[in-house]
Amino acid sequence: MDEVDKQVVSVFKSDQHAPEMQRAMRDVISLAGVMKDLSTEAVFSSPLEMLRFLRIIELIHEESFGLAEPIDHAETLYYRYLRRYSDQDPPTKSRVEQIVNVLARNNWVSKQTRQIKMMSVGKRMMDALTRLANDSLAYYLEDDIGRSLFQARRDAEISEAYDDKGVSGGNRIASMIRNVEEAIEQLKNRELELLADRHALPQLELINTLMEDLGEKLEDRLKQFETIEDSLVLGHLMQKGTGALAEGTSLSIGMINKYLQFMNVQQTPLKTDISPEKVRTFITKMFNPPAESEIPNAHQLFSFMEQGQYEGEQLDGIWMPIKYASPLSYADIDKGITYLENYEPTIAPMDEDTSEIVFEEEHFSSESIDELMDEASWLITKESIETEKIEAYLDEKIEADMEEVIVETGSVTWSNAIRRLLGISALESSKKVQVQPNKQAKTYEKEWEWINDDDRQSTVRKRTSSDRSIK
Amino acid sequence: MTTDNQPSENEHHQTEALNSLQSLRTVLSTREEQAFMSILFSSSATIRANNFGLPKKEVEKLLGSSNEEDYFHSFIDRVNQAVGRYYRLIYDENRDQVVVLLRVPANAARHTLSEEALAVLLFVFYQQEVLGHEYTLLSQLLEAFGHEQLKGARRIQIALDTLRKIGAVENHQLSDREDAYKLSAIGVHMFSDSFLHRMVEFSHSNQLSKEDVMKFFNRYNLYQREGME
Numbered sequence: 001m002d003e004v005d006k007q008v009v010s011v012f013k014s015d016q017h018a019p020e021m022q023r024a025m026r027d028v029i030s031l032a033g034v035m036k037d038l039s040t041e042a043v044f045s046s047p048l049e050m051l052r053f054l055r056i057i058e059l060i061h062e063e064s065f066g067l068a069e070p071i072d073h074a075e076t077l078y079y080r081y082l083r084r085y086s087d088q089d090p091p092t093k094s095r096v097e098q099i100v101n102v103l104a105r106n107n108w109v110s111k112q113t114r115q116i117k118m119m120s121v122g123k124r125m126m127d128a129l130t131r132l133a134n135d136s137l138a139y140y141l142e143d144d145i146g147r148s149l150f151q152a153r154r155d156a157e158i159s160e161a162y163d164d165k166g167v168s169g170g171n172r173i174a175s176m177i178r179n180v181e182e183a184i185e186q187l188k189n190r191e192l193e194l195l196a197d198r199h200a201l202p203q204l205e206l207i208n209t210l211m212e213d214l215g216e217k218l219e220d221r222l223k224q225f226e227t228i229e230d231s232l233v234l235g236h237l238m239q240k241g242t243g244a245l246a247e248g249t250s251l252s253i254g255m256i257n258k259y260l261q262f263m264n265v266q267q268t269p270l271k272t273d274i275s276p277e278k279v280r281t282f283i284t285k286m287f288n289p290p291a292e293s294e295i296p297n298a299h300q301l302f303s304f305m306e307q308g309q310y311e312g313e314q315l316d317g318i319w320m321p322i323k324y325a326s327p328l329s330y331a332d333i334d335k336g337i338t339y340l341e342n343y344e345p346t347i348a349p350m351d352e353d354t355s356e357i358v359f360e361e362e363h364f365s366s367e368s369i370d371e372l373m374d375e376a377s378w379l380i381t382k383e384s385i386e387t388e389k390i391e392a393y394l395d396e397k398i399e400a401d402m403e404e405v406i407v408e409t410g411s412v413t414w415s416n417a418i419r420r421l422l423g424i425s426a427l428e429s430s431k432k433v434q435v436q437p438n439k440q441a442k443t444y445e446k447e448w449e450w451i452n453d454d455d456r457q458s459t460v461r462k463r464t465s466s467d468r469s470i471k
Numbered sequence: 472m473t474t475d476n477q478p479s480e481n482e483h484h485q486t487e488a489l490n491s492l493q494s495l496r497t498v499l500s501t502r503e504e505q506a507f508m509s510i511l512f513s514s515s516a517t518i519r520a521n522n523f524g525l526p527k528k529e530v531e532k533l534l535g536s537s538n539e540e541d542y543f544h545s546f547i548d549r550v551n552q553a554v555g556r557y558y559r560l561i562y563d564e565n566r567d568q569v570v571v572l573l574r575v576p577a578n579a580a581r582h583t584l585s586e587e588a589l590a591v592l593l594f595v596f597y598q599q600e601v602l603g604h605e606y607t608l609l610s611q612l613l614e615a616f617g618h619e620q621l622k623g624a625r626r627i628q629i630a631l632d633t634l635r636k637i638g639a640v641e642n643h644q645l646s647d648r649e650d651a652y653k654l655s656a657i658g659v660h661m662f663s664d665s666f667l668h669r670m671v672e673f674s675h676s677n678q679l680s681k682e683d684v685m686k687f688f689n690r691y692n693l694y695q696r697e698g699m700e
Contacts, residue, residue, distance in 0.1 A: 192581065261676065268677045274687045275675070276601060282674030283597055287590040287616040298581075298589035301669055305577040310681075313665035317580030319559060319572040321524075321637050321657050322511065 030106045031125050037102040052091050054133055056081060056099055057126045060109060064118035071116045074100045143203075145190060148183035149210040152176045156217035163224075173221060177241040180214065184248040191255060192299055196306035201259055208252040215245050250292035257294035262304050378430045387423040390460075394433060399461040402435070407444040414448040424460060434461045498549045506533035507550055510560065510569055524570035527562065563656025566641070572660055580666075584637075588630035590616065592639055592658060593670070599654045600688055606643040609650035634658070664690065 014021055043049040059080050062068045071077055074097040082090055091099075104111040108122030118126075135154065142150045155176035163172060187207065194200045222238045282295065289295040296304065308314040364372070381387075389409040394400065400408070405424065410416035427433040438459040450456050495504060510525050525533075527543065536542045543562075547569075550560045559572040575583060584592070594615055598604045612627050631652065634640045639658035643651040668684045 196578065261673070265672050265676060265678055271675065271677045271679055272683055274671060274679065274683060276687075278674045279597060279601075279671055279687075282670070283590065283593050284615045286593065286670075287587055296673065297586040298584075298593070299586045301666065301673070302577045302580045305665055305669055310665060310668070313577065313669070315574070315576045316663040316665035317575045317577040318583060318663055318666065319661050320575050320583055321639075322558075322571045322573045 027121055027125065030108065030121055031128070033106040034102055034108065034125070037105070038099070052081075052087070053099060054130060055085055056091070056096060057103070058130065059084070060103075060116065060118055061123075061126055061130075063116075064123060072114055073111075073116065077116070145183055145186045145207055146210065148179050148186060149207070149214060152179035152183065153210070153214055153217060155179060156214070156221055159221055173241070174237055176218065176221070177237060177244055180218070180241070180244045180248060184244060184251060187248070187251055187255075191251075192303040194255065195259065195262075195296070195300055195303035198307045198309075201256075201263070204252065204256050204259055208249075208256055211245075211248050211252045215249060218242075218245055247291070250290070254290070254292040254294075257292065258296050258300060261294040262296075266309060374430065378432070381426050381430060385422050385426045386419060387427055390420065390423045390427060391432070394460065394462040399459055401438065401442055401456075402458045402460055403444045403446070403456045404442065405460050407446055412444075412446040417446070417448050427460075432463060434463050435459070436461060495550065495553050498553045499546075502533075502535055503546055503549075506530055506546070507560070509533055511571055524563075524568040526567045527569060528567075530569050559660060561656050561660050565653075566638075566655055568656070570638075570657055572657065574663070577665075584633060585630065587616075587626055588633045591627060591630040592634055592661065595634075595640055595652060595654055596658060596662060600659060606645070606651040606653045609652070612652075 011021065011024060038050070038053060056077060059068070059077055060071065063071050068080070071080075075093060077100065078091075078093045078096045081087070081096065100109065100111065100116060103109045103122065106121075107119055108125060110117050110119055138154075139147055139150060155172045159172035159176070194204060218241055222241060285293070285295045286297055286301075289297055302317060305313045305317065390405060393405060393409045402424070406417050406420040410420050424433065424435070428435055435458050438457055443456075495507065499507065510530065530546075531537050531539075531543060534542065534546060547560050547562060550558075557574050559574070560569065561572060562569050591612060594612065595607045598607050598611070609627075609631075612631075613624055616623060616627055631640065635642070635652075637657070638655055639661055640652045641655050643653040645651050664681065664685060667688055667690075668679070668681050671684045671687065672679050
């Protein structure tokens with residue numbers, strides 16, 4: 001890194017409005033255009049269609065490097081395809097024609113009367129596509145532990161190929177570390193399984209080589225970044241990476257150690273003396289052996305037994321006290337079936353009214369009915385208007401000034417006056433009280449005034465039952 | 472990377488285990504058969520949460536024989552001979568408990584107890600069965616396992632709790648305040664011969680004969696010894 005300050009080229013760091021950005025994005029859009037035109041349902045359900053497409057662009061590609069004769073038109077491509085690839089089900093002429101049209105529409109190739117020529121966008125995009133497909137293929141060729149490791153190594157290589165040349169390959173370092181961690185996770189999950197496999201050694205060795213290989217690459221990469229100013233930002237990443245890798249290496253070495261130890265034991269001559277001290281230390285170490293040691297823990301020991309090197313040892317794991325679920329009797333099963341068959345969802349319990357409704361006969365005069373109706377309507381009024389206090393006050397006084405009733409039963413406030421007036425009018429209307437003019441009304445201290453001062457000159461008198469009958 | 476035929480092997484093993492129960496009829500009388508079934512039933516998880524198995528008295532009552540030591544042991548022997556490949560009937564004198572143990576194949580065994588619990592049990596087993604200690608102190612366990620790692624004491628305690636729950640070890644009452652654990656009959660029988668064999672081989676980095684290992688753990692002629700008692 002001679003130019004420390006040099007920024008790598010990255011779409012995420014460049015100016016959004018730069019004309020170059022527009023063009024770069026247009027390139028990607030043309031890729032999307034081609035993909036869209038090709039990704040019909042048929043392609044989706046038979047992925048090999050895509051392979052045929054890649055083969056066709058490979059043919060165009062070769063021509064552009066001068067590796068092959070110029071292509072006159074789509075038909076040339078078709079025959080060239082037939083000759084080159086042994087495809088049971090080659091694309092039809094019209095399909096090739098269609099693909100060429102799609103490419104031409106998206107400016108990947110230019111279609112002239114006597115030549116199909118590759119354009120620069122096409123060159124770059126086709127390159128990218130082929131690389132993408134090859135990467136995927138390489139990825140799937142690995143087994144699942146290998147995949148993460150492969151991906152991690154690929155990250156390192158991409159970082160080498162791109163970042164070092166001044167073009168960003170994305171967050172390679174972070175991605176690489178993530179992949180290493182994933183691989184280790186996988187390895188941990190599969191550890192017991194691998195140990196139980198008699199033929200796992202080659203794979204264990206492969207994993208270990210990959211791990212070591214990766215270790216070098218990672219170190220190399222991290223060193224590159226040490227010089228850059230933003231190594232501060234990468235500081236924790238580096239720590240994480242080194243940590244992850246150390247863990248992975250010790251894990252894979254530990255697995256190999258254990259495996260080799262196990263295999264070596266098989267080849268030693270039979271000994272007869274058993275040293276209690278060795279047994280004791282071994283048990284002590286079994287509790288929590290470090291990952292890279294050759295001492296297996298109890299579960300790993302079980303895994304080795306799964307290999308079944310000794311007769312019947314894979315069946316002879318451990319003896320456990322039995323816990324059975326309590327058995328079901330026929331009666332219980334029968335009851336269960338009956339319950340399910342006759343099951344009715346519970347609804348809210350119904351309170352059945354068993355007591356009979358008893359009708360009683362009573363005789364009333366028409367006046368008393370009126371009276372009862374009055375009483376009833378009064379009770380309704382009373383529900384909505386507060387009158388108890390006024391009634392109680394008048395029960396005591398029989399007769400009082402309007403203002404006196406208002407203030408004495410409540411307070412001097414204005415809101416209170418409204419409520420009391422409502423109460424009095426309710427009482428009046430149901431003929432419980434009588435309001436009469438009275439010139440000598442006293443004046444009370446209050447927060448409010450009558451609009452018409454004469455209104456206060458009245459008394460409220462409680463009606464007696466005799467009054468009522470007179471009316 | 473397990474070989475593909477293992478699950479089926481496992482299944483096969485399971486059905487065999489069940490079939491073997493059929494053979495019991497040839498060695499047991501109806502009454503004895505019932506007694507064995509009761510012992511199996513008494514292991515039922517719902518009936519007895521912690522304490523599985525039956526006391527000897529109860530078994531004798533079921534067998535219709537009281538205080539006939541020979542008959543009781545012959546019953547146990549016959550059951551073990553018939554289904555010994557899959558089940559094992561053991562009598563724990565100290566706890567006065569007749570229990571059935573089930574054999575678990577190696578690839579299922581790791582789902583039974585944690586590796587730490589197994590290591591703790593192995594240590595207790597070694598101390599009491601090989602060295603002949605009467606009990607194992609918690610401080611001894613801490614000394615052996617716990618002093619090197621984070622939360623060691625806590626992890627040992629968790630391991631001991633699991634072991635206590637399945638009845639492999641039990642608290643041993645000591646006069647002073649120190650916690651002590653004693654191996655139960657269940658704990659004595661839990662480790663399979665193959666496991667011990669492998670373990671000792673690993674510890675010596677050398678091949679050893681199974682007989683020697685069994686002698687080392689005082690497991691020689693296990694059933695006969697029990698029968699003699």
